[in-house]
Amino acid sequence: MQDQLTALLAQASAEFPSLASRPAFEAAKARYVGPHGALTTLMKQMGGVPKEQRPAMGKLINEAKTQLQGQLDAALTRIAAAELAARLGPAVDATLPSPDPAPGTRHPLTLVRDELASILRKAGFVIADGPEVETEYFCFDALNTPADHPARDAQDTFYLPADARFGNVAKKTPGEKHLLRTHTSSVQIRTMLSGSPPIRIIAPGRVYRRDTVDATHSANFHQLEGLYVDKNVTVRDLKALLDYIFTSLLGADTKVRFRPHYFGYTEPSFEVDLSARHLPKVNKEWVEICGCGMVDPLVFSGVGYDPEVWSGYAFGLGLERLAMMLYGIDDIRYFYQNDLRFLKQFA
Amino acid sequence: MKISRTWLQSYVDLAGLTADEIARAITFLGFEVEGIRVTGAPALAQVVVGEVLTRNPHPNADKLSVCTVDVGPAGGVKTIVCGAQNYQVGDRVPVALPGAVLPGNFEIKQSKIRGQSSDGMMCSAKELGISEDAAGLLLLTGRPELGAPINSxxxxxxxxxxxxITPNRPDCLGHLGVARELAAWFKKDLVYPTVNFTPAQADPQPRPDLLHSVRVDAPADCPLYTATVVTGVKIGPSPGWLQQRLTAVGLRPVNNVVDVGNFVMLEYNxxxxxxxxxxxxxxxxxVRHAREGEKITTLDKAERTLTAGTLVIADAEKPVVIAGIMGGLDSGVGADTTDLVLEVACFRRQSVRATSKRLGLASDSSYRYERGVDPHSLEEARHRCLDLLLATAGGEVAGPTLKVGGDVPWQREITVTPAYINQRLGFTIPADEMQAALERLELATVRTDATSDRGPAWTFSIPSWRDDLDRPIDLVEEVLRLHGSDHIPATQVIAPALLADDAPIVGFNRRVTDTLVGQGFNECITYTLRPAPEAGLWAPAATVGGLALANPFIADQSHLRPTLVAGLLETLKLNQARGTSAARLFETGRVFLEHDGRMWECAAAAFLICDREKDRAWRRRAPADFYTVKGxxxxxxxxxxxxxxxxxxxxVVPPTHGWQAGHAAMAGELQHRGWIAQFGLVDLALVQSLGIEGTVHAGLFAILPEKLAAEASRRRYADFSLMPAALRDLALVVDTAAPAADVQKILAKIARTATGHAFALESVAVFDVYQGEGLPAGKKSLAFSLVFRTADRTLTDDEVNTALSKIQAAITADGTIALRA
Structure with a gap:
């Protein structure tokens, strides 16, 4: 019997290392230690072994069993490892690029708008919105632009036909025409009419001018409007805000100056010039960037705010112009062509 | 508006100021300086007239000459080395003597040139800064006196x-107005032109043979009209000073009468x-309204047909002037004119503007009338004009001026306190500085009252040419202008929190942008205005009219956009044409959709994905399909x-409005839901016809802005079972056309009934769709996985199987759905 055991073990150690798959392994396992396996058969012969030999024989069988089990475990580990290895392809070339879509990009005008919004949010401004199709009241009348003002000419402003019907752009008066807003200032009026002071909003959005398209003009472009209404708002507060905006945007060495100007809906009114050393593509000392002023008392009266109680300021700037200055872009049409080589430069 | 410094000098002393200093003052007075042009010679000290006496070759240089030059009393005979070739002995030329500083800060010194001493320099026009001509010496004609300063x-x-000039300041469309501003800025006196003419000077005898009557039939459009007869004039060129003034500001001198008229216009507006x-x-x-169809040939030699309502000046027969805009060719002053009628009038600005616009005809005159001419300065301007006429063209004023319309008396006063001005400014300007500034602008202090709490209250009378000043706030601006708006002191931003929210559309745009950028899309911004054919492709034919502008500027930007996808396709095409791979694009923006006979402005977001063979990669991913864009x-x-x-x-079924039938879908409508969604394959033929390669899948979502909620209400937690699930699969055979979602709905309903209250169907989902071999024609198999679970125990196989049997029986009951064998 001892010889049989020795032979069995020898046979097993010859056979097990060449087991290559799990079914082969299971078959081998059954042949040795299964219910009809060779070792099991030998164990069944224990009954025929003389009693005095049994302990020694039992020990031998146990040792053989342990050895077999050890060899089986090793084989199984080897097969399991081989199975995992088989799931792998060849080693990767880590230098090949990912074939999946590259990260998306935000448009430079969105980036500039968001940057301004986050700067102004710190000063308590929230974003308001208004329609791009407007009526004469919101775009002109309420902003103190008289009926015969050149800005209202069909030469400069896009109008919709007199019989145009808009479901969600209501007219204030029956006779007025629908138009494409020429500035975001119309949102000032909508905000003041729908809310109550104090108000502190910005309104970024698309505006339209009937203009020849060239490197600096576009049929539609984007503005960012600001409006602050409260008690005792002063010219100095307006200057402080614009100083804050542009130094936040361009750095502490930025200089901001006010030049008197004229807008129908602010009094006094100013144009704002910037001077910052590190701006690309700007070789003039001062660059005009923004219009602003103190809300005209007539505008307040028009929306039912008492100009003796309420005061405020408004400002508006062109996002394309600002983006062109910040990034050094020299043609406004690039914003609307969306060449991927352009879009991917900013995100 | 061109303003000449020499002309300004007649009214305000600007001597000693550089052009930049004056430009800066004008800028801070509120008028943008769009250009500065220097003409003629600058002030040149130590540059005098000299005459070349001798000219000999330089011993050491081929191209130089050694000359003796006589500068007369300025220093006698000088020896000067010169490189120019265009002069001869006897020519008189400009000579810069040592000490002279020529433009460009070029200082002339006594020097040695190639061993030959030189006592100065003979100059070219360029060296003197009067023109770009550097070809040789400036040869002086007319033999000017030796030694005379060159400037003389x-x-x-x-x-x-x-x-x-901003539209609120028509007074500054004349030199006098700008001079007034500068005088106030530099704290100088303003000197008005001396007007010698008085009505008493006129020959008292009227001349009805020359001008019989003046009548105004349209007094609303012409509140004041004056006509003065001047006899015996001699038409000729105007004097040099007048020609120089006009030339400097870009007007061509014509003759003495026309030039005087232009001069007064540019002086008094x-x-x-x-x-x-x-x-x-x-x-x-x-002065009347034209009759429909009346004709006039204007000075520009164009015959114009007038419409009723056009204000004209007519003689007894025909219109002779389009009022305030342009005179007629036939009635104007010519070389043989001896007697003339001078019109100085006031026309209603709206009338001039409307006519100018209607005729497409503008002039320096109409520009001024449109912006506003001060009727109260009319008399002074008229007298000034007669003065200059008599001085330059001779003749005399015959009879009294015929005048129709009255002077509307001008009186306007504004009361303001320094405390109010300081309060609006947010910083303090001394009261005396304020008052002085306003008075320099000719706002006279009528009286000063005491107020109980705000210090003095000034009442100013407003000059008639400052119609823009009407309220105390307007004086705040005047004070700040003269104080200098670049002197507003810096301060901190004070921003008490208002605790308000952004408009809901901001969150929508941000979420959309975050999602799509995260998925590898590139944000685009395309034009809102689109060509009509394109709008017709994407919007139902009946609604295209609602998108049309009344006055498009160019044909291919005539309609509001009904979709964002068209703009993205255009972008795709541009990128393909440029050899740039643009596979994933998106845009957020407004679109305009029709519903119920009206147009609705909607907030929208759209994207597209383009797959084309050309865009190769070393490992090709599965291309996007309908279900990609659905997600x-x-x-x-x-x-x-x-x-x-x-x-x-x-x-989507035809008409598909840009989408491919059978491969695209839509949902929503504006009336009840307030939004629409469209997605799927873009019409293959359309994509091909646009010249775009590959297939394009796209999606669009548009919503009425007012339907965007501020923030969704807070979610409530729902309890879920920790017990194991029981899973069963069920394959159903249905008609090919049967939508999976409908079958699933039926299945879910039946399954819920089958489980009753004993346990629950947790979910049901399609995991396989099959069509083909093994199934009858026109049929497909949908395989569903069903997940059952209870809250409190493990389900037994028996109860789940019993339920499944019930489901199988119920779902096949009406015969439209079969179990897959």
Whole structure:
């Protein structure tokens, strides 16, 4: 019997290392230690072994069993490892690029708008919105632009036909025409009419001018409007805000100056010039960037705010112009062509 | 508006100021300086007239000459080395003597040139800064006196500022107005022109043979009209000083009468017009509205047909002037004119503007009338004009001026306190500085009252030319202008929190942008205005008219956009044409959709994915398909709080408006839901016809802005079972056309009934769709996985199997659905 055991073990150690798959392994396992396996058969012969030999024989069988089990475990580990290895392809070339879509990009005008919004949010401004199709009241009348003002000419402003019907752009008066807003200032009026002071909003959005398209003009472009209404708002507060905006945007060495100007809906009114050393593509000392002023008392009266109680300021700037200055872009049409080589430069 | 420095000098002393200093003052007074042009010679000290006495070759240089030059009393005979070739002995030329500083800071010194000493320099026009001519010496004609300062010989230099005059300041469309501003800024006196003419000077005898009558039939459009007869004038060129003034500001001198008229217009901002008295039929002037179809040939030699309502000046027969805009060719002053009628009038600005616009005809005169001419300065301007006429063209004023319309008396006062001004400014300007500033602008202090709490209250009278000043706030601006708006002191931003929210559309755009950028899309911005054919492709034919502008500027930007996809396709095409791979694009923006006969402005987001063979990669991913864009469109809807998975989807059928029938779907409508979604394959033929390679899948979600909710209400937690699930699969055979979602709905309903209250169907989902071998024609198999679970125990196989049997029996009951064998 001892010889049989020795032979069995020898046979097993010859056979097990060449087991290559799990079914082969299971078959081998059954042949040795299964219910009809060779070792099991030998164990069944224990009954025929003389009693005095049994302990020694039992020990031998146990040792053989342990050895077999050890060899089986090793084989199984080897097969399991081989199975995992088989799931792998060849080693990767880590230098090949990912074939999946590259990260998306935000448009430079969105980036500039968001940057301004986050700067102004710190000063308590929230974003308001208004329609791009407007009526004469919101775009002109309420902003103190008289009926015969050149800005209202069909030469400069896009109008919709007199019989145009808009479901969600209501007219204030029956006779007025629908138009494409020429500035975001119309949102000032909508905000003041729908809310109550104090108000502190910005309104970024698309505006339209009937203009020849060239490197600096576009049929539609984007503005960012600001409006602050409260008690005792002063010219100095307006200057402080614009100083804050542009130094936040361009750095502490930025200089901001006010030049008197004229807008129908602010009094006094100013144009704002910037001077910052590190701006690309700007070789003039001062660059005009923004219009602003103190809300005209007539505008307040028009929306039912008492100009003796309420005061405020408004400002508006062109996002394309600002983006062109910040990034050094020299043609406004690039914003609307969306060449991927352009879009991917900013995100 | 061009303003000449020399001209300004007549009214305000600007000597000693550089052009930049004046430009800066103008800028801070509120007028943008768009250009500065220097003409003529600058002030040149130590540059005098000299005469070349001898000219000999330089011993050490081929191209130089050694000359002796006589500069007369300025220093006698000088030896000068010169490189120019264009002069001869006897020529008189400019000589810069040692000590002279030529433009460009070029200082002339006594020097040695190639061993030959030189006592100065003979100059070219360029070296003197009067022109770009550097070809040789400036040869002086007319033999000017030796030693005379060169500035006394050369035409005087001038600096011309090109100003943008804001529409509120028509008074500054004349030199006098700008001079007034500068006088106030530099704290100098303003000197008005001396006007010598008085009505008493006129020959008292009227001349009805030259001008019989003046009548105004349209007093609303012409509140004041004056006509003055001047006899015995001699038409000729105007004097040099007058020609120089006009030339400097870009006007071409014509003759003494026309030039005087232009001069007064550019001085007082009062247009004037002169008729040849002998060319007026019936010796009458009538200010009236034109009759429909009347014709006039204007000075620009164009025949114009007038419409009723056009204000004209007519003689007894025909219109002779389009009022305030342009005179007629036949009635104007010509070389043989001896007697003229001078018109100085006031026309209603709206009338001039409307006519100018209607005729497409503008002039310096109409520009001024449109912006506003001060009727109260009219008399002064008229007298000034007569003064200059008599001085330059001779003749005399015949009879009293015929005047129709009255002077509306001008009186305006504004009361303001320094405390109010300081309060509006937010910083303090001393009261005396304020008052002085306003008075320099000719706002006279009428009285000063005491107030109980705000210090003095000034009442100012407002000059008639400052119609823009009407309220105390207007004086705040005047004070700040003269104080200098670049002197507003810096301060901190004070921003008490208002605790308000952004408009809901901001969150929508942000969520959409975050989602799509995260998925590798590039944000685009395309034009809102689109060509009509394109709008017709994407919007139902009946609604295209609602998108049309009344006055498009160019044909291919005539309609509002009904979709964002068209713009993205255009972008795709541009990138393909440029060899740039643009596979994933998106845009957020407004679109305009029709519903119920009206147009609705909607917030929208759209994207597209383009797959083409050309865009190769070393490992090719599965291309996007309908279900890719469906998932993305669900994300867009989700950004607006709309759960697209719970909405009814309609397959796109013709007319497809840009989408491929059978491969695209839409959901929503404006009336009840307030939003729409469209997604799927873009019409293959359309894509091909646009010249775009590959296939394009796209998605669009649009919503009425007012339907965007501020924030979704807070979610409530729902309890879920920790017990194991029981899973069963069920394959159903249905008609090929049967939508999977409908079958699933039926299955879920039946399954819920089958489980009753004992346990629950947790979910049901399609995991396989099969069509083909093994199935009858026209049938497909949908395989569903069903997940059952209870809250409190493990389900037994028996109860689940019993339920499944019930489901199988129920779902096949009506025969439209079969179990797959």
């Amino acid at each position: 010989v050369l035409p005087p230099g001038d600096t011309v500022f090109d100003l943008e 009062q247009p004037v017009h002169a008729f040849d008295a002998r060319k007026l039929a019936g010796r009458a002037l009538v 993305l469109t669900e994300s867009l809807a989700g950004a607006a709080g709309v759960e697209l998975t719970r909405q009814v989807l309609a397959s």
